[in-house]
Every structure is written in structure tokens, then in C-alpha cells.
Amino acid sequence: MTLRQEARPRRRGLRSLPSTLLLWLLALGFIIPVAWFILSSFKPGSELFSLPLRLFPEDWTISGYTTAWNRFNFAQYFLNTSIVAVVTTVLTVLVSAMTGYAFAKYKAWWLKFFFICVLATTMLPTEVIMPSSFAVVRDLGLYNTLAGIIVPSIITATGIFMFRQYFKTIPDELLEAARIDGVSEFGAFWRIMLPLAKPIAVVLAIFSFQWRWNDYIWPLIVLRDPDRYTLQVALRSIVGADNIDWSVLLSASVISLVPMVVLFAIFQRQIMNADVNSGLKD
Amino acid sequence: MSTTKTVDGRSAETSALITVGRRTQRVRRPRRRSSTTFVLAPLTFIAVSVVLFALFFLWPGALGLWYSLTDYTGVGTPEFIGVENYVDLAQDPVFYSVLGRTFLYTLLSVPLHYVAALGIAVLLTNSMAKGKSTARIIFFLPWLISPIVAGVIWKWLFGENFGLVNYLIETLGGQGLRWETDPTLALVLILIVSTWGGTAFNMLLFIAAIRNVPQSYLEAAQLDGANSWQRFYRITLPLLRPTSFMVILLTTIGSMKEFAMVQALNGGGPGTSNMFMVQYIYRTGFERADVGYASAASMVLMVILIVIAVIQMRFDKRNDLA
Numbered sequence: 001m002t003l004r005q006e007a008r009p010r011r012r013g014l015r016s017l018p019s020t021l022l023l024w025l026l027a028l029g030f031i032i033p034v035a036w037f038i039l040s041s042f043k044p045g046s047e048l049f050s051l052p053l054r055l056f057p058e059d060w061t062i063s064g065y066t067t068a069w070n071r072f073n074f075a076q077y078f079l080n081t082s083i084v085a086v087v088t089t090v091l092t093v094l095v096s097a098m099t100g101y102a103f104a105k106y107k108a109w110w111l112k113f114f115f116i117c118v119l120a121t122t123m124l125p126t127e128v129i130m131p132s133s134f135a136v137v138r139d140l141g142l143y144n145t146l147a148g149i150i151v152p153s154i155i156t157a158t159g160i161f162m163f164r165q166y167f168k169t170i171p172d173e174l175l176e177a178a179r180i181d182g183v184s185e186f187g188a189f190w191r192i193m194l195p196l197a198k199p200i201a202v203v204l205a206i207f208s209f210q211w212r213w214n215d216y217i218w219p220l221i222v223l224r225d226p227d228r229y230t231l232q233v234a235l236r237s238i239v240g241a242d243n244i245d246w247s248v249l250l251s252a253s254v255i256s257l258v259p260m261v262v263l264f265a266i267f268q269r270q271i272m273n274a275d276v277n278s279g280l281k282d
Numbered sequence: 283m284s285t286t287k288t289v290d291g292r293s294a295e296t297s298a299l300i301t302v303g304r305r306t307q308r309v310r311r312p313r314r315r316s317s318t319t320f321v322l323a324p325l326t327f328i329a330v331s332v333v334l335f336a337l338f339f340l341w342p343g344a345l346g347l348w349y350s351l352t353d354y355t356g357v358g359t360p361e362f363i364g365v366e367n368y369v370d371l372a373q374d375p376v377f378y379s380v381l382g383r384t385f386l387y388t389l390l391s392v393p394l395h396y397v398a399a400l401g402i403a404v405l406l407t408n409s410m411a412k413g414k415s416t417a418r419i420i421f422f423l424p425w426l427i428s429p430i431v432a433g434v435i436w437k438w439l440f441g442e443n444f445g446l447v448n449y450l451i452e453t454l455g456g457q458g459l460r461w462e463t464d465p466t467l468a469l470v471l472i473l474i475v476s477t478w479g480g481t482a483f484n485m486l487l488f489i490a491a492i493r494n495v496p497q498s499y500l501e502a503a504q505l506d507g508a509n510s511w512q513r514f515y516r517i518t519l520p521l522l523r524p525t526s527f528m529v530i531l532l533t534t535i536g537s538m539k540e541f542a543m544v545q546a547l548n549g550g551g552p553g554t555s556n557m558f559m560v561q562y563i564y565r566t567g568f569e570r571a572d573v574g575y576a577s578a579a580s581m582v583l584m585v586i587l588i589v590i591a592v593i594q595m596r597f598d599k600r601n602d603l604a
Binding site: 015020023030034040103108117123125126128140213217256268271 | 328334341346406423426429433436446
């Protein structure tokens with residue numbers, strides 16, 4: 001690339017045209033649905049379907065938002081989803097770090113065996129065994145509780161794998177030095193290794209929050225009481241109705257996106273540069 | 283002199299030996315005391331995961347297998363009926379149509395996802411294109427959006443009577459397309475939405491992998507007169523093999539269990555023409571409370587996923603997982 005740039009600097013402006021054009025055509029295709037959806041959410045209900053359709057609202061209003069927020073107990077859904085996402089994320093990071101650490105720094109046949117079991121969970125996700133997963137949650141007395149969504153979601157192959165790969169790159173000498181100094185195994189993990197793994201913890205925390213915030217399957221099968229609904233289940237109940245209240249649905253959906261957008265704005269660098277080569281997604 | 287030399291030399295040697303000895307001792311000493319420590323510590327570290335794994339993967343798996351051999355309806359005691367559910371399943375035309383539709387969808391979506399993610403990643407790492415950092419954020423946005431909201435967004439855009447797309451088609455003098463009532467068009471729409479939503483993550487994987495391709499390879503090829511397509515096809519693409527396998531495997535599994543987005547987009551409609559496996563399992567198990575039958579379908583899906591995974595793993599020669 002550099003060769004060509006140096007060789008023919010004048011033609012570069014012209015040569016960049018096709019790829020730039022293609023790139024931005026695709027980008028437009030990706031953004032237009034979102035733009036249309038967000039702009040529509042600021043239209044009053046009467047304007048949503050009035051022809052000719054306009055890209056921008058004629059008179060901007062947030063009436064859809066206030067209705068959405070007040071009508072469906074939306075604040076409650078928002079709170080439920082936040083509790084689930086935050087608690088699960090904290091537990092996921094801790095459990096994944098411990099498990100990944102054990103896989104990276106200790107050797108035993110049963111560790112290898114369990115590692116393969118963990119990897120197998122990517123192939124056999126909850127969706128596949130929904131009916132019996134439900135029965136298990138019910139038998140554990142977790143049916144219709146937020147804990148029923150949190151506890152099963154803690155363990156994730158992606159998280160464990162990320163930590164394992166990271167801890168493998170930390171030299172064993174560090175651990176041995178700590179042992180010589182009489183640090184206990186748990187102390188070495190907690191005071192030396194875990195702080196070193198902070199970058200991975202941040203990435204996994206973001207991923208976990210996204211998985212849990214946007215999760216639909218577990219809340220769907222575990223929650224019955226509408227007071228306990230998470231946002232995704234609540235949104236699905238609006239969009240699945242015979243007569244969809246689009247004004248409310250659009251605004252409610254936009255509200256549900258806000259935390260993720262904020263998170264992205266803060267951690268954009270970490271997310272985009274996350275070399276999640278494990279690539280196993282939940 | 284010579285004695286001192288030897289002594290010196292020896293002492294140096296011995297001290298080296300001692301150091302080595304000490305080091306090995308230091309390494310070994312904890313290992314000797316460890317037979318208990320080095321079992322207890324890792325066991326404690328993985329304990330929570332083991333319990334959770336047993337509770338939420340092993341138990342449901344075993345229970346699912348048991349249920350599939352019973353007439354369980356969610357209440358009461360399951361009664362053992364042998365392989366009756368499987369026999370029924372093998373004769374159930376609905377099951378076959380669901381399975382066929384799921385396979386068709388997977389077969390179409392995997393290449394689409396792959397080409398879209400790879401193409402966009404190439405464009406985003408191309409030194410020619412302008413505005414890459416903004417475009418990258420745009421392509422990544424769908425990752426933030428839940429499958430349910432993705433369904434809402436595209437349902438709103440492609441509504442048969444109210445959507446922007448049909449409005450534009452009609453304004454341009456065409457006939458609005460039946461995105462909701464035509465099964466084929468509905469499937470096309472599902473494919474568009476899932477590609478839109480799935481690109482972000484795969485694209486990141488590809489971008490990271492493309493950046494790891496040594497520049498010197500490409501420059502050497504360029505000096506040898508390879509054009510940009512040849513350079514991509516002969517150098518970059520082969521080096522992306524591990525990432526490609528990962529993306530294809532994950533997309534295949536993801537497509538086979540597609541559910542949430544379709545629920546919001548069209549509910550598997552029109553009718554049940556685009557019902558996929560997970561939705562079928564959900565309907566049978568939860569709405570019709572035929573847990574035994576649904577579990578049998580679950581087991582079939584599970585076996586299919588395992589077979590797919592094993593086949594693809596065999597293709598992938600990478601062994602760094604275990």
C-alpha cells in the first residue's frame with residue numbers, strides 16, 4: 001500500500017473513489033433503518049402514517065416517549081433489566097476469571113476435561129434445551145424471579161476462554177515468585193493476577209452487559225409476572241399484539257437502546273479494539 | 283595458579299549448579315507440598331463453574347433426554363413411553379417443513395453473513411477508502427441493538443401498508459412488495475435483518491485478522507506484479523482461514539437457533555411458513571405444553587448442531603483450543 005501511495009500520489013484521490021463510494025453506500029444501508037426508526041419515534045401518532053411520508057417529523061414531539069414511560073410500568077422494566085444486567089455481569093466476570101485462571105495455570109486431567117465441557121456449552125446453548133432448562137429453573141424454585149435469569153447466565157464459555165488465553169500470556173515465574181514469598185494460591189490470584197487482567201475484565205464486562213441487556217430467551221421462559229418483565233420481553237409483548245401501537249413501540253424501543261449507546265460511547269475504544277479471537281459469542 | 287583456577291572455575295560452576303539446583307528446588311518445593319494445594323486451589327477456582335455447568339447444562343440435557351422419552355406435559359408425573367415421540371416426529375410433516383425452512387435459512391444466511399462481514403472488513407482496512415472510522419462505527423451500531431428491537435426497526439421500515447420501503451416503491455410507480463404475506467419475501471427480509479445484525483461482530487474479527495497479515499507479504503506480491511484481487515485471494519484470504527472457520531461455525535450455529543429477531547419481525551409468518559426450529563420447540567413445549575414432544579425435537583436439534591460442529595471442527599486444523 002505504502003509503495004503505491006508514494007509512487008503515484010496524484011492518482012490517489014481518483015483511485016479512492018470507488019472504494020469510498022461502495023463503503024458509504026453500504027454504511028447508508030446500515031444506518032438508514034435506524035435513522036428512520038429514531039426519527040419516526042419523534043413524530044406524533046397522527047403523523048406516523050400520514051402520506052406523503054417525510055423523513056423528518058413536521059412537529060417534533062416526545063409524546064410517544066412520555067406515553068411509553070408511563071403506560072407500561074416501563075420504569076419497572078428498565079429497573080429489572082438493569083438489575084439483571086449489572087448483577088450478572090459482576091458475577092460473570094468473577095467466575096470467568098477464576099475458572100479461566102485455573103485452566104491457564106494449573107494442570108490436571110480433570111481441568112482439561114472440564115475445559116472441554118465448557119467449550120461444548122457454546123455448541124449447546126439454552127435455546128436448544130428450552131423445555132428442560134425451564135423445568136430445572138422451576139424445580140430450583142427460581143421460576144418467576146430475576147434470580148432465575150441471573151444464575152443460569154453467569155457461566156459463559158466466551159468469558160472463561162478469554163481469561164484463560166490472557167492468563168496464559170502471563171509468565172508462570174510471576175506466580176512462582178509469589179509462591180516463594182509465601183503468598184497463598186488464592187492471594188496470588190486475587191492480588192496479583194486479577195489486577196493484571198483488568199483489560200480483559202473490562203471487555204468481558206461490556207460484552208456480558210450487552211448479552212444480558214438484550215437477552216430474550218431466559219426472561220421469556222422464566223418470567224410470568226409482568227411486574228418482573230425485562231425490557232425485551234415487554235417490547236415483544238407490544239410488537240406481538242394484534243394492534244401494534246407504533247407510537248409507543250418506537251419510543252419504547254429507542255429508550256431501551258439508551259444504556260447500550262451510552263456504554264458504547266464510553267468504552268468505544270475497548271470494544272472496537274477487543275481482539276476477541278476466541279470469538280465465541282453468547 | 284592452576285589450582286586456584288580450577289577452584290575458581292569449579293566454584294563458578296558449582297555456584298551455577300547451586301543456583302540451578304536452588305531454582306529447581308524452589309520450583310519443586312511447593313510442588314511437593316502441593317499435591318494437596320494444587321488440587322484444592324484449582325478445584326476452588328472452578329467450583330462455582332462446575333456447579334453452574336452441572337445445574338444448567340448437564341441437568342437440562344439429561345432431563346431433556348428423559349422428557350423426550352415421556353409424555354410429560356409440564357404438570358404431573360412424566361410417563362415413560364419409549365421412542366414414541368421420535369416416531370411421531372419422524373412422521374410429522376410440520377416438523378419436516380420447520381426443519382427444511384431452518385436449513386434453507388442457514389444455507390442462505392451463512393454465505394451472506396460471511397461475505398458481508400469480510401467485504402466490509404476489507405473496505406474498512408483498505409487504505410483507499412475515506413471516512414473509515416465513522417463508517418466503522420455505523421457498521422458496528424447493530425451490535426448494540428437487541429434482536430427484538432432489530433425486528434421492530436425493520437418491521438417498521440418494511441411494513442406492507444405503512445413501511446417506508448413500499449412507500450418509496452409505490453412513489454416510483456411500482457407495486458408495493460408483500461413483505462409480510464409472501465413467505466419467500468418474508469424469508470428474504472429475515473435474511474436481510476440477520477445479516478445487518480450479525481455483521482458487526484464478525485467484521486471486528488476479520489478486521490483484527492486482516493491487520494495481522496504481514497505487510498511485507500503483500501508488498502512482495504505487489505513487486506512481483508500481483509494485482510489487488512490476486513493479493514487478496516492468494517495471500518490475505520488463506521491467512522484468514524482460522525477466522526473464517528470461526529465465523530462460519532458461529533454463524534451456522536447462530537442461524538440454526540435463530541429465534542428472537544424473527545419473533546419481533548414477523549413471528550415466523552405469514553402463518554407458520556417461516557417457523558424455525560427454536561420457535562417450533564417453544565410453541566410445542568410452552569404454548570401447547572407438549573414438553574415430551576418438544577424435548578424430542580430439542581434432542582434432534584442438539585444432535586444436528588453437534589454434527590455440524592464436529593464436521594466443521596474436522597475441517598479446521600487448528601488445535602489451540604485444547
